[in-house]
Amino acid sequence: MENHLHAGLLRLGDDVLILAQRLGEWCGHGPALEEDIALSNVALDLLGQARAFLTLAGEREGNGRDEDALAYFRTDREFTNALLVELPNGDFGDTIMRQCLFDQFALLRYEALSAQSIDKEVSAIAAKAVKEVRYHAEHSSQWVIRLGDGTSESHHRIQKSLNRLWSYTGELFADDAVTESLAADGLMPLLANLQKPWQEAMNQILLEATLVMPENSGTQTGGRSGLHTEHLSYLLAEMQVLPRTYPGAQW
Amino acid sequence: MVEERLSRIQACLSNVQDPELPFLSITELGMIRGCEIDQNGTAVILLTPTYSGCPATDAIQDDISEAVSEFETNFRVKLVHSPAWTTDWIDNDTREKMKRHGIAPPDGNSADKAFLLGKERKVSCPRCRSANTKMISAFGSTACKAHFQCESCLEPFDHFKCI
Ligand SMILES: [Zn+2]
Numbered sequence: 001m002e003n004h005l006h007a008g009l010l011r012l013g014d015d016v017l018i019l020a021q022r023l024g025e026w027c028g029h030g031p032a033l034e035e036d037i038a039l040s041n042v043a044l045d046l047l048g049q050a051r052a053f054l055t056l057a058g059e060r061e062g063n064g065r066d067e068d069a070l071a072y073f074r075t076d077r078e079f080t081n082a083l084l085v086e087l088p089n090g091d092f093g094d095t096i097m098r099q100c101l102f103d104q105f106a107l108l109r110y111e112a113l114s115a116q117s118i119d120k121e122v123s124a125i126a127a128k129a130v131k132e133v134r135y136h137a138e139h140s141s142q143w144v145i146r147l148g149d150g151t152s153e154s155h156h157r158i159q160k161s162l163n164r165l166w167s168y169t170g171e172l173f174a175d176d177a178v179t180e181s182l183a184a185d186g187l188m189p190l191l192a193n194l195q196k197p198w199q200e201a202m203n204q205i206l207l208e209a210t211l212v213m214p215e216n217s218g219t220q221t222g223g224r225s226g227l228h229t230e231h232l233s234y235l236l237a238e239m240q241v242l243p244r245t246y247p248g249a250q251w
Numbered sequence: 252m253v254e255e256r257l258s259r260i261q262a263c264l265s266n267v268q269d270p271e272l273p274f275l276s277i278t279e280l281g282m283i284r285g286c287e288i289d290q291n292g293t294a295v296i297l298l299t300p301t302y303s304g305c306p307a308t309d310a311i312q313d314d315i316s317e318a319v320s321e322f323e324t325n326f327r328v329k330l331v332h333s334p335a336w337t338t339d340w341i342d343n344d345t346r347e348k349m350k351r352h353g354i355a356p357p358d359g360n361s362a363d364k365a366f367l368l369g370k371e372r373k374v375s376c377p378r379c380r381s382a383n384t385k386m387i388s389a390f391g392s393t394a395c396k397a398h399f400q401c402e403s404c405l406e407p408f409d410h411f412k413c414i
Contacts, residue, residue: 034398038390045394048304052332124333128303131335131414139389 004181005119006061007080008188010070011178011224012109013053014081017071018232019102020046021239022089031092038139042099045132052125072243076233077226084168086223086232090161093154096143097161103137104201105172105194112189119187141205148209155210162206163214170219173198178224253288260286260294260319260326267314270307271393274352277311281340284331294319294326299336302394302414338413350377355384355399355410374410376401386410 023043030036054067084102089095110133113126147158173195175183182188206213222228242249264286265278277283277298284297296315300308312328319326338357346356355374375382381403389412391398396409 034388034390037392037398038388041390041394044304044306045302046304048300048302052303120333124335125303128332128335131337132302135389135412135414 003061004178004185005187006057007178008182009053009057009060009122011080011082013050013057013070014079015085015102015106016046017050017054018079018081018235019085020044020050021235022085022087023095023099025089026095035092039095042136042139045129045136049125049129049132052128056121056125068243072240076228076236079228079232079236080224080226081232082168082171083220083223083229084165084172086229086235087165087168088231091157093147093158094161094164096140096147097158098165099136100140100144100205101165101169101202102172103133103140104198104205105169107133107137108194108197108201109189109191112194116189117187118185122187144205144211145209148206148211158209159211162211166214166216167218167220170216171221171223174219174221174224176224256294256323257286257288260296260323263318263322264296264315267311267318270310270314271395272349272352272354274348275345277315279341279345279348281336282311292325294323296326296328297331298328299331301336305394307393336414338411341411349411353377353408354396355408357411357413374399376404376406377408378406379404 020043023039023046026036026039027043028036030039050071051067054070058065058067058070084098087098107130110126110130114123114130117123117126144158147154149155173191175191179188179191183190203213261278261283264283265276267277269275269277269280269282272280280301282299282301284299286294286296289295296319298308298312298315308330312330315328341357349356355377358374373382374384374386376384376399379401381401383402384399385402387398387400387407389397391409395412395414397412398407399410400407
């Protein structure tokens with residue numbers, strides 16, 4: 001049971017750590033100053049959530065690993081984030097669509113955790129994150145609507161982003177032995193229960209954005225068991241190079 | 252004795268500034284959630300971050316340690332996440348202070364979701380008081396602020412987000 005909690009917390013932490021690192025790549029490259037600042041701000045919130053979850057994952061594991069040990073000294077096969085968040089940024093539309101798909105999921109997952117988890121630390125971190133993700137979800141959904149219901153060029157491109165990312169969304173709701181045991185112990189929600197409300201929320205947004213929800217055509221999975229796309233390895237190489245080259249470096 | 256020790260620490264904390272809003276103290280922002288003596292006689296200062304990823308949190312912990320260590324040796328700062336920080340803890344005097352420094356304070360109550368998401372947002376300009384303002388971006392110079400512009404006097408300004 002304790003091991004499952006550690007595994008569940010790693011998944012929560014890894015999702016937001018990897019997405020924060022991806023969003024950080026936009027810093028200094030945003031399409032407008034306001035967007036540059038917005039994406040960096042979202043990244044910072046996600047990084048803060050990752051720190052809290054990874055710190056707790058280390059504590060619940062009980063082997064003395066702290067947030068830095070977990071973020072910087074695990075290999076790609078030990079990361080258990082969903083594949084969606086490790087995908088390259090693409091253009092601004094790709095990034096904002098990925099963000100919208102993730103934000104709507106994250107909001108539901110955090111709401112469920114803060115309301116249901118019997119682990120007080122878990123529910124406290126989630127309750128705080130809910131407040132932050134509400135702002136993120138508002139931001140990304142407004143952009144999806146603006147681009148979808150914008151020019152024919154922006155409409156065409158954001159629809160393509162959606163089609164490309166869609167097969168990565170099923171993994172967000174895939175339960176396995178870890179989530180089932182966590183749900184049975186009242187620690188974390190069953191992910192399958194979040195899928196319907198997520199689809200309803202996405203439906204609303206896509207309708208307003210005049211976009212078409214893609215047909216379900218297979219689901220890409222593997223992230224939760226450490227089987228990733230090649231993109232994660234490059235991301236980790238950049239994220240981890242400094243602490244691995246100069247362990248314990250401070251400035 | 253204990254009372255005296257705690258009130259001395261409290262008084263000291265009310266002089267520790269927020270690095271991003273240096274005209275406000277961390278106490279005025281509601282970030283100090285208490286101060287108590289544990290069973291070992293250590294004074295424990297309970298600090299809550301405004302945002303999970305607020306980079307000022309580390310700096311604030313250092314500032315607290317520096318200020319308190321001038322008269323107290325046995326203390327530590329403990330980060331608490333629950334209950335989650337909310338702008339509801341910022342009192343009216345502090346909100347007035349923000350206005351005087353050109354920042355539109357959080358209006359309304361964080362429990363009001365429609366307000367939170369901008370459906371009913373009425374932020375008035377801290378310079379000319381006009382209610383005719385527009386949001387440029389929900390994300391401003393720091394995690395806690397949104398970027399607004401006044402349509403009357405045309406000045407851009409920061410709005411402390413309701414959370
Ligand atoms: Zn004005």
